[in-house]
Amino acid sequence: MTKFIDTSNEDEVNIYLPNEETFAAFKETAAMIANKNLTSYESLPTYFIRMKNEVAREEA
Structure with missing residues (x-):
């Protein structure tokens, strides 16, 4: 995947290589x-709690 970032005078291209789980989520979302x-069917507060827990688990 490629991210385009506007840096004042020029566009800088950063290559982003997601891990296996993130890539699978991207494919699922695309489908x-x-x-x-x-x-x-998930409430927004529940979603944010789940995301916070996933980040904490990945950083542990």
């Missing part, structure tokens, strides 16, 4: 978008 299946 959901392609199938127009964007319904989420």
Whole structure:
């Protein structure tokens, strides 16, 4: 994947290589978008708690 970052005078290209789990999530999200299946049954507070816990687990 490629990220484009605007740095005042020029565009800088950073290559981002996701880990296996993140790449799988990207593919799953792309499939959901392609199938127009964007319904989420998870509340926003629950989602943020889950994301916070995942980050804490990865940083441990």
